[in-house]
Amino acid sequence: MRSHTAPPVSTPLPFKEIRDGGLLLLCCVLYMAVHFIPNLGGYDVMGSQWFYLALLDFVAAIFILLNKSDYKAGARRIFSDRFTHLYMALVLLAGLSIFAAINKTEMLVCYVRLVTTVVAFLNLSVLLNNRVHLFGLIAQVVSMVLLLESLYALYTFFQGISSVKLDTLILSLKSNTGNKNIFAASLVVKVPFALYCIYTQKISGRILNLAALFLGILSIFIVNARSSYVGLLLVAGIYIAFCLLSFRKDKRKELLLYRAAYLLLPLLIALFCANMILTSAQSFQDEKGGYGTVTERLGTIGLTNDASNYRFALWRHAIDYSKHHPLMGCGFGNWKLASIPYEKEYIDDLNVPAHSHNDFLETTAELGLAGGMLLLALFVVLIVYTVRTLRSNADNHVKLAAVFSLLALAGYFVDAALNFPGERPVMQVFFALITALNVTAFNKSRESAASGQAQAVETSQDTNAIPPSTSYALFTMLAMLPVINLTFLTYQSLRAQLVVLPDLDNEALTLPLNQVSHIFPSIPNLTSTGQPIDAIVGRYFYENKQYEQAIQLFDKGSKANPYIFYSDFMKADVYYVRNQVDSAYKYATIAYYNRPRAKTYYQTLIAVCAKKKDTAAINKAFFTYTRYRRLQPFGWNMYLMGTLNVLQKGTKELLSMADSALRLFPQDPDLLVRRQEIINSMGIPTNGFQVPPNLQSTYQQLQAAGKDAFGRNDFNNAALYFVKAASISSEDYSNNENAAISYFNMKEYAKSIVYFDKVIESKKASDGKSEFFKGAALINLGKKAEGCALLQAAKAKGYQAAEAIIRSNCG
Structure with missing residues (x-):
C-alpha cells in the first residue's frame, strides 16, 4: 500500500498577503480622504473633518477586532515601543491638565482631537506591522493626492489671475484645510512621498510622480506661505545629505547626480515658473499687495518681529507664561484663553491669538515643561530610530521607508515650529501616518538584526504585560464613543456658528430668539474665534x-x-x-x-x-x-x-x-x-419753540431718548423718537432733521429725503445741513445731478463739509 503523508504546513497564501495589503491600502486611502471632506455647513472645516476621523478610528478598531489573530503581534509590538510610551505619556499628561484648565469644557473639546490622532497612529501601526514593503503603494497614494490638490489649486489661481486681487486670490488657495498656510504645509509633507516614488520606480512611473512633485512645489511657491518655503528647503537639504551619504557607500557619481536631480530640477524649474506666473499676476493689479514673487517673499524671511508676522512676540508670551506655570500650565487647548491678557494692547477688537504659532511652546504653556519636553522627545526618538534603521542590516526598502518618512516629518516639524498643525485634521493624519511608518520600519529593522536572541527575550518578557489585539480594539472602541460624541457636538456647534456669527455684525440682530436659543449644543461653550x-x-x-x-x-x-x-x-x-x-x-x-x-x-x-x-x-x-x-x-x-x-x-x-x-x-x-x-x-439757543404745556414733559423725554439712542448708534429708535417729537412741535425743525439723519445713517436714503424735505420746505434752517445730507442721499441713490445741485446750495449757505463731497463726487 502506498503511504500518504500530510503536506507540509505552507507559508501564508499570496491571496492573504494581497488581501491584507489591499485592506491596509484602503485604510490609508480613507485616512487620506480627510483632505477632501468639506465644511458641510460648518463655520470651520475642521469640525466635519475631526468627526470623520473619529468615526474612521472606530471603524478601524472594529476591523482589527474582527481580524484579531492577524494583528495580535502588531498590537503587542506597538505597545512595547518607546515612542508609543512617550506618546501615551503625553496623552495622559494632557488628560490630567483638566484640573488646571481655565475652561474645562474647551480642554475636553481639544483633548478628544489628540486622542483621535493617537488612535489613528496606533491603528496604522497595528495594520502596518510586517508590511513595510507596502510603503511604496502608500507613497503612491499620497503622491496622487498631492497631484490632485496641486491641480485644483493651480486651476483656482489661473481662473482668477486677471479678475481677482492677488492678495485675495492667494488667500483663497486653501482647499479644505482652513487657510493657505495649512494648505501649503500639507503639500510640503506630501513632497517626500512623491520623491520616494521617483527614487524607487522605473521611468514610466517616474514621469507621473515627477509631474506630481513639480506641480506640488509650484503650488507651494504660488501660495506664498513663507513657513512652507522653510520646510521645503529643510526637506531638500536632508534629502541631498542622504544622497551624499549613499554616494559614500556606492561611489557612483552618475547615481548621485540622478538622485539629486530628482528634486533639484523640479525645484528650480518650479521656482522659475512661479516667479514668472506671479510677476504676470502682478501686472493685472492696480496696486501692489502683501504677496509677491517667490524671491520677494524669501527676502522677507528674517529674525525680526516684523519679518516673522509677530511670531516672536507670541513666542515670548508663551515662554513667559511657562516660566510662571512650569509644572502645569493653563490646560490642554486653553492657550487661546491664557494668551489674551498678553495681547490686549496689540490686537484690535475681539480678535484673540488662538495659537502661539509654535506647537512646542504652546504645549509647554498648556501642560508645563514636562509636556513640552514630551512633544519634542517624539521627534528626537524618530530621528534616533531612523539613524538606527540605516545602520542596521535591514532590507533597502525598510531603510528607504525610514528615511523618506523622516523627510516628511521634517516638513511637519517646521510647520509645528512656526504654525499650529496640532489643531488641524489634515496635518494630524499625516503626523499619525509618518510616525507609524517610521516606527514600523524601525521595528522591522530590529527583526532583521543578526543577533535576534536579545530581541526574542525582550519580546517574550513583554508578552504578558502588553495587551493583545482584542484588548486594544475593545478598549479603543470604548474610548472612541465619547470622542465621537464630542466631535459630533463640536461639528454641530460650528454649523450653528455659521448661522449666528454673521448676524452679530448687524446693528439690529435679525435671527429670531427662539431659533438662536436652541441652536447650539451644550458643548463646546466657546466659538472657534474664542467668544x-x-x-x-x-x-x-x-x-x-x-x-x-x-x-x-x-x-x-x-x-x-x-x-x-x-x-x-x-x-x-x-x-x-x-x-x-x-x-x-x-x-x-x-x-x-x-x-x-x-x-x-x-x-x-x-x-x-x-x-x-x-x-x-x-x-x-x-x-x-x-x-x-x-x-x-x-x-x-x-x-x-x-x-x-x-x-x-x-x-x-x-x-x-x-x-x-x-x-x-x-x-x-x-x-x-x-x-x-x-x-x-455754538451760541444758538435750544428753546423758544412752541410746545403745548401738557406735552412739554413728553416732548423733552422724546428728544432726550432720541439723542441717547443716536449716541449709541441705535439709529432706528432714534428716528422713531424724533418723528414723535416732531408731531408735537412742528416749529422745531431739528426733530425732522435728526430723524432724517438717523435714517441716513441706516442707509435708508429714500426715507431720509422725506424728512429733509420737510426741513427745507419749512425755510427755518439756514445752515445748509439738510441740503447737504439730502444731496449726499441723492448721490447714493444714483441721482448725481440732483444731489450735486443740493450740495452746491449747502455750500452757498456756508455748510463747510459740502466742499469735500463736491470735490470727490461732482467734478
Missing part, C-alpha cells in the same frame, strides 16, 4: 428685552472666557437701557480698559459716560483709545459726539479738537459732520 457662546445667545435675549435671562447667560459667558470681557460689555448695555447708569459705567469700564483696542467697547463706554455727564471719563477713554489706534477717525468721532451730547452745545475747545481730527483725516465725512454740528450749536 463665549452663552454670552452670544444672551445678546439675543437682551435685544428681545428679556434682561434677566440675558444677565444670567452673560455671567455664564464670563466663566467660559474670563479674559475677553464680552459679557461685561453686554451687561453695560443692559444696565444702560434700564437707566442704571452707575452699573452700566462699572461694566463698560471693566470691558474697555481690559480690551482698550476694542472699538465697540470704546463706543459703549463713551455713550455711558455721556449719559452720566462725565466729560473727564470721556477724555480718559479717548486718550486711551487714541494711544493704541490714533490713526483711525472712529476714536475722534466718538469723542466729539459724546462730549457734544454732554455739553449740548459747541465750545471753542471742542471745535479745536474737531480741527485737530480733520488735520489727521481731512476727508472723513463723519468728522466733517461733527465739526459742522459744533459750529451750528
Whole structure:
C-alpha cells in the first residue's frame, strides 16, 4: 500500500498577503480622504473633518477586532515601543491638565482631537506591522493626492489671475484645510512621498510622480506661505545629505547626480515658473499687495518681529507664561484663553491669538515643561530610530521607508515650529501616518538584526504585560464613543456658528430668539474665534428685552472666557437701557480698559459716560483709545459726539479738537459732520419753540431718548423718537432733521429725503445741513445731478463739509 503523508504546513497564501495589503491600502486611502471632506455647513472645516476621523478610528478598531489573530503581534509590538510610551505619556499628561484648565469644557473639546490622532497612529501601526514593503503603494497614494490638490489649486489661481486681487486670490488657495498656510504645509509633507516614488520606480512611473512633485512645489511657491518655503528647503537639504551619504557607500557619481536631480530640477524649474506666473499676476493689479514673487517673499524671511508676522512676540508670551506655570500650565487647548491678557494692547477688537504659532511652546504653556519636553522627545526618538534603521542590516526598502518618512516629518516639524498643525485634521493624519511608518520600519529593522536572541527575550518578557489585539480594539472602541460624541457636538456647534456669527455684525440682530436659543449644543461653550457662546445667545435675549435671562447667560459667558470681557460689555448695555447708569459705567469700564483696542467697547463706554455727564471719563477713554489706534477717525468721532451730547452745545475747545481730527483725516465725512454740528450749536439757543404745556414733559423725554439712542448708534429708535417729537412741535425743525439723519445713517436714503424735505420746505434752517445730507442721499441713490445741485446750495449757505463731497463726487 502506498503511504500518504500530510503536506507540509505552507507559508501564508499570496491571496492573504494581497488581501491584507489591499485592506491596509484602503485604510490609508480613507485616512487620506480627510483632505477632501468639506465644511458641510460648518463655520470651520475642521469640525466635519475631526468627526470623520473619529468615526474612521472606530471603524478601524472594529476591523482589527474582527481580524484579531492577524494583528495580535502588531498590537503587542506597538505597545512595547518607546515612542508609543512617550506618546501615551503625553496623552495622559494632557488628560490630567483638566484640573488646571481655565475652561474645562474647551480642554475636553481639544483633548478628544489628540486622542483621535493617537488612535489613528496606533491603528496604522497595528495594520502596518510586517508590511513595510507596502510603503511604496502608500507613497503612491499620497503622491496622487498631492497631484490632485496641486491641480485644483493651480486651476483656482489661473481662473482668477486677471479678475481677482492677488492678495485675495492667494488667500483663497486653501482647499479644505482652513487657510493657505495649512494648505501649503500639507503639500510640503506630501513632497517626500512623491520623491520616494521617483527614487524607487522605473521611468514610466517616474514621469507621473515627477509631474506630481513639480506641480506640488509650484503650488507651494504660488501660495506664498513663507513657513512652507522653510520646510521645503529643510526637506531638500536632508534629502541631498542622504544622497551624499549613499554616494559614500556606492561611489557612483552618475547615481548621485540622478538622485539629486530628482528634486533639484523640479525645484528650480518650479521656482522659475512661479516667479514668472506671479510677476504676470502682478501686472493685472492696480496696486501692489502683501504677496509677491517667490524671491520677494524669501527676502522677507528674517529674525525680526516684523519679518516673522509677530511670531516672536507670541513666542515670548508663551515662554513667559511657562516660566510662571512650569509644572502645569493653563490646560490642554486653553492657550487661546491664557494668551489674551498678553495681547490686549496689540490686537484690535475681539480678535484673540488662538495659537502661539509654535506647537512646542504652546504645549509647554498648556501642560508645563514636562509636556513640552514630551512633544519634542517624539521627534528626537524618530530621528534616533531612523539613524538606527540605516545602520542596521535591514532590507533597502525598510531603510528607504525610514528615511523618506523622516523627510516628511521634517516638513511637519517646521510647520509645528512656526504654525499650529496640532489643531488641524489634515496635518494630524499625516503626523499619525509618518510616525507609524517610521516606527514600523524601525521595528522591522530590529527583526532583521543578526543577533535576534536579545530581541526574542525582550519580546517574550513583554508578552504578558502588553495587551493583545482584542484588548486594544475593545478598549479603543470604548474610548472612541465619547470622542465621537464630542466631535459630533463640536461639528454641530460650528454649523450653528455659521448661522449666528454673521448676524452679530448687524446693528439690529435679525435671527429670531427662539431659533438662536436652541441652536447650539451644550458643548463646546466657546466659538472657534474664542467668544463665549452663552454670552452670544444672551445678546439675543437682551435685544428681545428679556434682561434677566440675558444677565444670567452673560455671567455664564464670563466663566467660559474670563479674559475677553464680552459679557461685561453686554451687561453695560443692559444696565444702560434700564437707566442704571452707575452699573452700566462699572461694566463698560471693566470691558474697555481690559480690551482698550476694542472699538465697540470704546463706543459703549463713551455713550455711558455721556449719559452720566462725565466729560473727564470721556477724555480718559479717548486718550486711551487714541494711544493704541490714533490713526483711525472712529476714536475722534466718538469723542466729539459724546462730549457734544454732554455739553449740548459747541465750545471753542471742542471745535479745536474737531480741527485737530480733520488735520489727521481731512476727508472723513463723519468728522466733517461733527465739526459742522459744533459750529451750528455754538451760541444758538435750544428753546423758544412752541410746545403745548401738557406735552412739554413728553416732548423733552422724546428728544432726550432720541439723542441717547443716536449716541449709541441705535439709529432706528432714534428716528422713531424724533418723528414723535416732531408731531408735537412742528416749529422745531431739528426733530425732522435728526430723524432724517438717523435714517441716513441706516442707509435708508429714500426715507431720509422725506424728512429733509420737510426741513427745507419749512425755510427755518439756514445752515445748509439738510441740503447737504439730502444731496449726499441723492448721490447714493444714483441721482448725481440732483444731489450735486443740493450740495452746491449747502455750500452757498456756508455748510463747510459740502466742499469735500463736491470735490470727490461732482467734478
